[in-house]
Amino acid sequence: MLTQMIPEIGHYALVIALLLAAVQAVMPLAGAATRRPLWMAYARPMAAGQLLFVAIAYACLTTSYLLDDFSVANVANNSNSMLPWYYKASAVWGNHEGSVLLWSLMLAGWGYFAARFSRELPRDMVARVIGVLGLVCVGFLAFVLITSNPFERLLPNMPQDGADLNPLLQDFGLIVHPPMLYMGYVGFSVVFAFAIAALLGGRLDAAWTRWARPWTNLAWAFLTVGIALGSWWAYYELGWGGWWFWDPVENASLLPWLTGTALIHSLAVTEKRGAFKSWTVLLAISTFSLSLLGTFLVRSGVLTSVHAFANDPSRGFFILVLLGITVGLSLLLFALRAPRVSHQVGFTWLSRDALLLINNIVLVIMTVTVLMGTVYPLLLDALDLGKISVGPPYFNALFVPLTVIMCVFMGLGPLSRWKRMNGRELWRRLGGAAVAAVLIGAVAPLLYGGEWNAWVAIGLVAALWVVLPMLRDLYDKARGAPSWLAGLRRLSLAYWGMQLGHLGVAVTIVGVAVVSNYNIERNVRMGPGDSVQVAGYTFTMTELTSRRGANFLADRAVIEVQRDGSRRSFTMNPEKRLYIARGMPMTQVALRPGFFRDLYVAMGEDLDDGSWAMRVQFKPFVRWLWLGALLMAAGGILAVADKRYRRLATARDPEARGDAKPREAAA
Structure with a gap:
């Protein structure tokens, strides 16, 4: 019963967070303008409370993904029961609604830490900074609730399985890139708040x-x-x-x-x-x-x-x-x-x-x-x-x-x-x-x-x-x-x-x-036994194999690479994948990284005669x-x-x- 209520808990947590953000925006700014210490004191507890409830909402959405709750439209449109758990967790921000919720969480987090580590600042300055951040939070939380609610339901006509995460996003890059980028974007809100607070207080x-x-x-x-x-x-x-x-x-x-x-x-x-x-x-x-x-x-x-x-x-x-x-x-x-x-x-x-x-x-x-x-x-x-x-x-x-x-x-x-x-x-x-x-x-x-x-x-x-x-x-x-x-x-x-x-x-x-x-780049046709030379390296396709992943089928090439004048060789394995839920093909490149150069092999299209279009590149200092x-x-x-x-x-x-x-x- 409790698990079925998780999306509603998340939704109401966002509503409470919006109300707390409104208080955070109004009371400290009014207190700084009228020199009322009690009103200015609202800044820190409201920032902490807002972070708490946005974090609850985010945890509820993440739990819905991990539990495959396809009654939630956001989960049904961006996940699948076959999707590995770590991609389910990152799929939360692999779509519009979830990414804006992540943005709001980070904004609340920056606001909390700005309040937490500003105890030596003048009281009126802190009140103005946290108040300005509260105004920004009000805008984004209202955006989430009015136009981008991640907890909308599909009841009673919920699908049996999800549409799956876009195969382009089923990668480690989705796990690390958006959070880092958003942390940078949102972090500048603190600097913006300091600037506006300095203007409001005349303390330039x-x-x-x-x-x-x-x-x-x-x-x-x-x-x-x-x-x-x-x-x-x-x-x-x-x-x-x-x-x-x-x-x-x-x-x-x-x-x-x-x-x-x-x-x-x-x-x-x-x-x-x-x-x-x-x-x-x-x-x-x-x-x-x-x-x-x-x-x-x-x-x-x-x-x-x-x-x-x-x-x-x-x-x-x-x-x-x-x-x-x-x-x-x-x-x-x-x-x-x-x-x-x-x-x-x-x-x-x-x-x-x-x-x-x-x-x-x-x-x-x-x-x-x-x-x-x-x-x-x-x-x-x-x-x-x-x-x-x-x-x-x-x-x-x-x-x-x-x-x-x-x-x-x-x-x-x-x-x-x-x-x-x-x-x-x-x-x-x-x-x-x-x-x-x-x-x-x-x-x-x-x-x-x-x-x-x-x-x-x-x-x-x-x-x-x-x-x-x-x-x-x-x-x-x-x-x-x-x-x-x-x-x-x-x-x-x-x-x-x-x-x-x-x-x-x-x-x-x-x-x-x-x-x-x-x-250096070469686009070539390669089948088993074919070779190509690029930048002093010989690339030879030795065989073609197939494999099944958690939610995809893949054609895999085995490429043996040998540097001219060297007896040692190594293997590279580019793949052409077909993701089952969406029927979408994807290229999985093979990389041999190095401090001074990368070797890069990507599979193109199947040419119907046992050979494939291949892109082989030598990328120095990349x-x-x-x-x-x-x-x-x-x-x-x-x-x-x-x-x-x-x-x-x-x-x-x-x-x-x-x-x-x-x-x-x-x-």
Whole structure:
């Protein structure tokens, strides 16, 4: 009896969570505005209660999947009794309704932890931050209950079995990619809440940026890993060997990452120098707004994409209204409050301040470039002005040069000084690195089989220009200490996080440049006994077999691979699967990964004469794409661990404690 009531329990838990979110939104904000401590005290218990009831709802939906309760429409449409349990658990977020519920759970979780780890912040600031997060939670929980209820029943005409999870999603990638991506998206809501709270309280000082920096770095790290996992998943799952296609939904995740990267650097300048205050707030608003835009693109039905979940105009309209309210009210508040902020911090154009500003401008231009290429075709179609397709040629032609320009300023930044710097001193410190980067980057492609490629050379020069100044900076900082080890140990975790993040960018650029230009691909017909040579490797199909999986049938090729000049060989087993419930064919590629290269084999179509269409690829340095992303994310997490980032208020900072009236509010 109890198991039959699980969906109703989940539904009512969502209703209670919505009511708690409404109280969380209203009472703390009203208390901060009227200076009533009792009202402000509602913030933390309401955030905890909301998380509890959203978690109950999520647990109920997961239980319905694991128990094969096909009376729930969401379970019947996205699961099957033959589906392995771990795919049933991940199928919860493999559809529109479940993914929005997961989003709401993570939003409630971020809100709870923001309340939990903000006990040293001023009471009114905490109330405003949690209140703003409550408003966002109200919007998403209302979206779930009104348009995307995951607990709708099919009674009394329930099916005997489910329609099954889309075979594209029956993969480890579904288990790890969406949660990581959503953690990044939703994490920026905390930074957004801090920015709005600072505007409401008139406290646009260095204190709020110091409070917001750990949350920004953490959200950015999650989003970085999420994007990398999506790229890796597409690489081996879709069977064509691509790692980025400039798909509109891929672009939707890149947009907040770009502005989030700019926000990290802008927060640093605002905290250290008191500059870029308005710019920092605008970036915080823009980053979360772009996260909401990504949600709209994926769930509105305006896009046709392998990544898109929903195709319901009512849902798209709801998200569009939520996006419009969030962006509109935020920008209105910014327009009213930002002019009161005084900027009395000066710097020359040859300084770290200026270089970070230029780098941020480049990142914003990159964002606008991707945004226009993604949204412009949709606007034309919506206005009945025709249909156009914007593909990789447009993005590569604009994005690649902008990335090179960004790398130029990334190399200059670490060795420059705040406020002003002498040009001769900068050249003295960077001249050797510049010459070495150009020489090594230009010569290195010749070592790759003697084939020189200009784009690879440019990519290597850019990557080296990022790395070599970092090494010079490490040398300068360590040489004054009693020993090199002592000099390196005294450097802060935030510094090491910055270096690791920049190193990750360089590693990714090397991977992109090499695999994009030195990739070798052969599309061939192969049957038992047939061979093909690719990049010094001989691929021989020795036999064809069949096997049955938990919910699919598969034709399997046995490919023996031997490197020229070597006696050793290994086996690769690509498959062509047919998923029984949906009757949908899928390609399961065979990979032989390596640090410097991947071997990639995918089965195409059965050619009816005992042979198959096969795609064989040699992909050099492709792993460096994801290694670079992991290094970037590790850099962000390392920065969060820095004790300086957790220094929230001091006895000498009355504004940070809330004991004095902020200068901006009094201006």
